[in-house]
Amino acid sequence: MKVESRTILGASLFLAATGAVYWALVYKHGHQTEASGIAMLIFGFAAYGMLFGYLMLQYVRRQGHPRPEDSFDATMADGEGEIAYFPSASIWPAGLALGMILGGVGAVWGLWYVIIGGIIFFGAVLGWVIESDVPEDDQNLQAPH
Amino acid sequence: MATAALNPVPQVVAHRVERAPSGLVGWITTTDHKRIGILYLVTSFVFFLLGGVEALLMRLQLGEANNTLITPEVYNQLFTMHGTIMLFVFLGPFAFAGLGNYLVPLMIGAPDMAFPRFNSLSYWLYLGGFLLMSAGFLTNNGAANFGWFGYAPLTEAIHSPGPGADLWIIGVGLTGLSGIFTAVNIITTIFTLRAPGMVMFRMPIFVWNQMVTMFLLLLAFPVLTSAFALLWIDRHLGGHFFDQNDGGQPILWQNLFWFFGHPEVYILALPYFGIVTEVLATMSKKPVFGYKGMIGATLSIGALSMGVWAHHMYTTGAVLLPFFAAMSLLIAVPTGIKFFNWIGTMWRGTITLNTAVLFCLGFLVMFLFGGITGVILAQPVLDFQLHNTYFIVAHFHYVMFGGSAFAAFAGIYYWYPKMTGRLLSEKLGKLSFTVMFIGFNLCFFPQHDLGLRGMPRRIETYSAHMGWNFLNMLSSIGAYIAGVGVLITVCNLFVSYRKGEIAGDNPWDGQTLEWACSSPPPDHNFEALPPIRSERPLWDANHPDQLTKVGH
Amino acid sequence: MAALALAPSAFAGTFTPESGGSPNANHIAGLYDLTLYVALVIFVAVEGALAYALIRFRARKGRVAKQMHGNTRLEIGWTIGAALIVTVLAAATFISLHSIRDPVNSGPGGLDISDGVQYETTGAIKPPNGRALTIQVNGIQYIWRYTYLGNTSNPDGLGDPYSYYQMVVPTNTTVILKVVSQDVVHSWWIPQLGGKVQAVPGYTNYTWFKIAKPGNYKGQCSFLCGRGHARMIAEVTAVSPARYVQWINQQKAYLAAADAQASTFRAELSGKPGAAAVELTNK
Numbered sequence: 001m002k003v004e005s006r007t008i009l010g011a012s013l014f015l016a017a018t019g020a021v022y023w024a025l026v027y028k029h030g031h032q033t034e035a036s037g038i039a040m041l042i043f044g045f046a047a048y049g050m051l052f053g054y055l056m057l058q059y060v061r062r063q064g065h066p067r068p069e070d071s072f073d074a075t076m077a078d079g080e081g082e083i084a085y086f087p088s089a090s091i092w093p094a095g096l097a098l099g100m101i102l103g104g105v106g107a108v109w110g111l112w113y114v115i116i117g118g119i120i121f122f123g124a125v126l127g128w129v130i131e132s133d134v135p136e137d138d139q140n141l142q143a144p145h
Numbered sequence: 146m147a148t149a150a151l152n153p154v155p156q157v158v159a160h161r162v163e164r165a166p167s168g169l170v171g172w173i174t175t176t177d178h179k180r181i182g183i184l185y186l187v188t189s190f191v192f193f194l195l196g197g198v199e200a201l202l203m204r205l206q207l208g209e210a211n212n213t214l215i216t217p218e219v220y221n222q223l224f225t226m227h228g229t230i231m232l233f234v235f236l237g238p239f240a241f242a243g244l245g246n247y248l249v250p251l252m253i254g255a256p257d258m259a260f261p262r263f264n265s266l267s268y269w270l271y272l273g274g275f276l277l278m279s280a281g282f283l284t285n286n287g288a289a290n291f292g293w294f295g296y297a298p299l300t301e302a303i304h305s306p307g308p309g310a311d312l313w314i315i316g317v318g319l320t321g322l323s324g325i326f327t328a329v330n331i332i333t334t335i336f337t338l339r340a341p342g343m344v345m346f347r348m349p350i351f352v353w354n355q356m357v358t359m360f361l362l363l364l365a366f367p368v369l370t371s372a373f374a375l376l377w378i379d380r381h382l383g384g385h386f387f388d389q390n391d392g393g394q395p396i397l398w399q400n401l402f403w404f405f406g407h408p409e410v411y412i413l414a415l416p417y418f419g420i421v422t423e424v425l426a427t428m429s430k431k432p433v434f435g436y437k438g439m440i441g442a443t444l445s446i447g448a449l450s451m452g453v454w455a456h457h458m459y460t461t462g463a464v465l466l467p468f469f470a471a472m473s474l475l476i477a478v479p480t481g482i483k484f485f486n487w488i489g490t491m492w493r494g495t496i497t498l499n500t501a502v503l504f505c506l507g508f509l510v511m512f513l514f515g516g517i518t519g520v521i522l523a524q525p526v527l528d529f530q531l532h533n534t535y536f537i538v539a540h541f542h543y544v545m546f547g548g549s550a551f552a553a554f555a556g557i558y559y560w561y562p563k564m565t566g567r568l569l570s571e572k573l574g575k576l577s578f579t580v581m582f583i584g585f586n587l588c589f590f591p592q593h594d595l596g597l598r599g600m601p602r603r604i605e606t607y608s609a610h611m612g613w614n615f616l617n618m619l620s621s622i623g624a625y626i627a628g629v630g631v632l633i634t635v636c637n638l639f640v641s642y643r644k645g646e647i648a649g650d651n652p653w654d655g656q657t658l659e660w661a662c663s664s665p666p667p668d669h670n671f672e673a674l675p676p677i678r679s680e681r682p683l684w685d686a687n688h689p690d691q692l693t694k695v696g697h
Numbered sequence: 698m699a700a701l702a703l704a705p706s707a708f709a710g711t712f713t714p715e716s717g718g719s720p721n722a723n724h725i726a727g728l729y730d731l732t733l734y735v736a737l738v739i740f741v742a743v744e745g746a747l748a749y750a751l752i753r754f755r756a757r758k759g760r761v762a763k764q765m766h767g768n769t770r771l772e773i774g775w776t777i778g779a780a781l782i783v784t785v786l787a788a789a790t791f792i793s794l795h796s797i798r799d800p801v802n803s804g805p806g807g808l809d810i811s812d813g814v815q816y817e818t819t820g821a822i823k824p825p826n827g828r829a830l831t832i833q834v835n836g837i838q839y840i841w842r843y844t845y846l847g848n849t850s851n852p853d854g855l856g857d858p859y860s861y862y863q864m865v866v867p868t869n870t871t872v873i874l875k876v877v878s879q880d881v882v883h884s885w886w887i888p889q890l891g892g893k894v895q896a897v898p899g900y901t902n903y904t905w906f907k908i909a910k911p912g913n914y915k916g917q918c919s920f921l922c923g924r925g926h927a928r929m930i931a932e933v934t935a936v937s938p939a940r941y942v943q944w945i946n947q948q949k950a951y952l953a954a955a956d957a958q959a960s961t962f963r964a965e966l967s968g969k970p971g972a973a974a975v976e977l978t979n980k
Contacts, residue, residue, distance in 0.1 A: 001336075003344070003345035003346065004336050004345060007345075007444065008360070010444065010448070011360065011444075011447070011448055014448040014451075014452075015448075015451060015452075018451070018452040018472075021468070022452070022465075022468060025465050025468050026465060029465060034400070034463065034464070036397055036400040036401060036404075037400055037404070037454070037455070040368060040400075040401075040404045041451075041452070043368075044364050044451060047363070047364065048360075048364070055336075068341035068342070069339035069340065069341055069342070069343050069344065070344055070345075071341070071342065071344070072342070072344055073342065073678075074341035074342040075341060075342070075676065076340070076341055076342075076674055076676070077341075078341045079340065079341035086176070086256060086257045086261055086669065087176050087261060087262060089166055089171070089174040089175060089176060090174055090176055090261075090262050090265065091173070091174045092262065093176070093262045093263070093264075093265035093266035093269060094173050094174065094265065094266075094269045096266055096269075097266055097268075097269030097270045097272075097273055098269070098273075100270060100273070100319070100322075101269075101270070101273035101274075101276075101277065101319065104273070104277055104315040104316075104318075104319055105277065105315075107311070107315055108308050108311040108312055108315060109308065128262065
């Protein structure tokens with residue numbers, strides 16, 4: 001996690017530095033109305049900063065137990081075990097997308113599409129959630145969303 | 146080829162999973178990253194052909210002066226949709242979603258993407274987005290007609306009424322959402338599903354570039370979506386964000402759009418840099434020259450691309466020229482490093498000059514040319530003359546078509562055997578490359594001079610007295626030649642699917658893990674993996690006498 | 698490469714921006730040439746290295762690739778080299794920025810602006826001596842409107858003479874353009890008279906030119922503004938200062954006559970002679 005989090009930290013700090021320089025220059029040259037660029041650079045700094053913070057938290061939690069994918073001399077045996085739940089087929093994503101697309105059509109052409117789309121959308125969410133319900137004996141498994 | 150001892154992979158546990166359904170239902174319900182990848186690749190390539198047809202229609206119109214074949218209304222729709230299709234649903238998704246889905250898990254030794262169903266949702270949203278934005282053609286007022294960067298206030302309801310513009314906003318918004326989902330998915334996959342020993346600095350350059358691309362996308366698309374939200378409020382809910390008559394700021398749109406738009410340009414380029422790196426290394430039978438330098442260059446390009454948005458706005462007079470000029474010129478440095486490293490990768494290697502390499506060479510020649518015109522355009526003073534002329538059109542087609550799209554073709558010729566188990570015909574491939582290369586240059590090189598002679602972009606007709614006739618005719622002929630070149634590859638894709646030479650698992654003596662599984666790879670990818678001790682584990686397994694130097 | 702090789706000979710001497718009308722356009726062309734030469738040297742060098750690598754290191758029987766991973770010194774070297782070239786270009790562009798943005802003084806044979814009020818200059822850019830002719834360029838879907846400011850005391854140009862499509866200016870005189878738009882984004886561009894400036898609604902943009910010899914300079918709107926974008930053409934006609942004064946007076950006379958005619962018609966239509974004047978002032 002070290003390389004990952006540092007990469008993001010770098011991006012975040014770069015945006016902070018760029019934002020500071022930009023802010024100073026904008027005010028020095030009297031483009032005071034131009035606030036959007038500063039806002040966006042700060043947004044970028046904060047967004048990447050949050051990601052960095054989360055990854056750092058993971059890293060600190062795992063201190064002393066490096067993941068096999070972060071270790072230079074791990075063997076395949078180190079990674080043995082269950083990774084995650086990978087369903088091989090599911091209709092719900094396509095359903096969910098259909099609901100969202102109908103919602104989009106409705107925004108342009110009228111309420112009826114939104115209602116139909118909404119029904120499909122919530123139906124698909126329900127189906128997806130039920131499908132993810134991992135059986136009792138496998139509760140140690142984490143179901144991704 | 147002697148295969149060294151392969152170790153077993155982490156066991157993948159799948160619950161309550163029946164065999165994947167076959168046929169159409171199988172494709173609709175699939176959550177397999179390879180099938181979703183292929184869906185993306187095929188769909189975006191079809192969109193590429195559609196966008197190409199629109200381009201050919203425009204060239205037909207521009208072939209001679211005072212042509213009245215296409216009305217201004219239709220012409221404006223054609224170039225708007227050409228730009229939208231090529232940028233939002235072809236070049237980006239082809240690489241980051243298509244190849245990214247297919248290859249990232251394979252290259253890092255993962256069984257699938259981190260969120261398989263989320264992945265499927267991304268694809269269907271992407272397809273829906275395309276259908277919505279194109280549905281405008283079926284409405285009375287036609288599709289969106291204000292250019293792919295939709296400058297307010299031309300996009301306001303009073304100037305662009307009708308559902309075409311609304312459908313465009315919703316459609317592009319949906320593809321943006323799908324891109325964000327893909328980004329989350331790929332980043333999580335790279336961060337959490339690597340095989341043991343696959344540390345970050347052993348990942349193929351393609352995966353690194355993919356990761357940086359995804360981070361750019363995560364930053365850029367929310368800004369576009371918010372700009373669209375503001376525009377929607379203006380159009381339908383009585384807002385005045387971009388309406389100068391009520392205290393709005395049209396220039397705000399330009400700032401927001403290009404803050405998205407410039408990272409977007411690199412979203413369309415970085416994955417293709419990755420393709421070129423992989424192909425050149427494999428075909429030269431060498432490791433990537435300056436592996437960490439390449440990664441550093443990718444990271445710097447990604448970072449700098451977030452601070453250069455206003456170089457699209459030099460002529461507004463409302464931006465800090467020196468700041469943006471300096472940042473834009475700086476990007477030339479990491480891009481230059483990449484070029485030198487590519488040549489370094491070929492240096493003292495043994496280069497096989499097959500179709501994939503030819504397309505990479507085409508990329509190197511034309512992307513460099515586009516980069517050089519880019520350095521010209523990064524200088525505000527020169528941009529004052531060249532902005533929004535055909536010089537710009539030529540510049541970004543050299544970068545996007547001569548660069549990225551040629552690299553896309555290199556990727557097709559390189560990975561098609563992995564996806565289908567059959568090689569593409571080299572004969573047709575080389576013919577396709579030659580025709581495309583000649584056609585492309587004939588089409589776009591004269592456009593530089595057209596721009597210098599004062600021809601603005603996005604005009605559907607011009608007077609015969611401007612001295613633009615001959616060059617336009619040349620350009621139109623070139624466009625059709627390039628079109629023929631693309632069609633040859635399309636034929637090749639179909640013919641070789643049935644009749645191509647059987648490829649085997651590793652036809653190119655590849656170095657990275659995707660060549661370690663069968664062609665096409667089985668469900669959940671790997672039965673066994675070689676030990677990962679460098680950035681090219683498969684090469685180390687196959688050539689124990691030429692081990693890659695292990696560096697940390 | 699065929700097209701790349703053929704093109705320079707076919708279009709010899711033309712692969713450079715339009716210039717010759719105004720000093721700022723000439724400066725741009727000069728900087729362009731400098732950049733182009735530097736760029737061409739780099740292009741040829743890089744493609745030469747590429748071609749050499751291709752020919753020299755083709756796969757042949759018995760040849761084995763050298764498994765090298767990089768060369769730190771070389772990599773640092775070309776990074777610094779690239780940075781240096783970029784620095785030179787940046788310096789060149791920063792130096793020339795002022796000569797292109799900031800107007801020069803009018804020449805000796807120019808319009809006599811010394812007698813004050815008639816030709817005022819704008820606040821944003823002005824020549825060193827502060828005397829220039831100011832014309833407001835207004836982008837309208839799909840025509841350009843020019844208001845010759847300073848003929849009345851009205852700062853927004855109301856009542857000043859105006860023209861559409863064709864702008865008439867005196868030679869050897871610094872002309873400052875106030876570029877505005879009243880509907881969507883347009884872009885003002887006469888290639889031979891220097892760079893383009895966007896006409897953004899709600900925002901005033903400035904540019905300038907100084908024409909040495911009489912003649913017509915053509916251009917057109919260079920930012921998509923709707924269905925008539927391709928037909929939004931413009932022309933700048935440079936005439937001698939004496940001819941210019943004659944023209945502007947004639948224009949004033951025409952406009953006065955047209956106004957008078959309009960108020961007569963208005964009075965006839967409303968049937969009440971005094972009403973026309975009231976309506977005009979309300980407008």
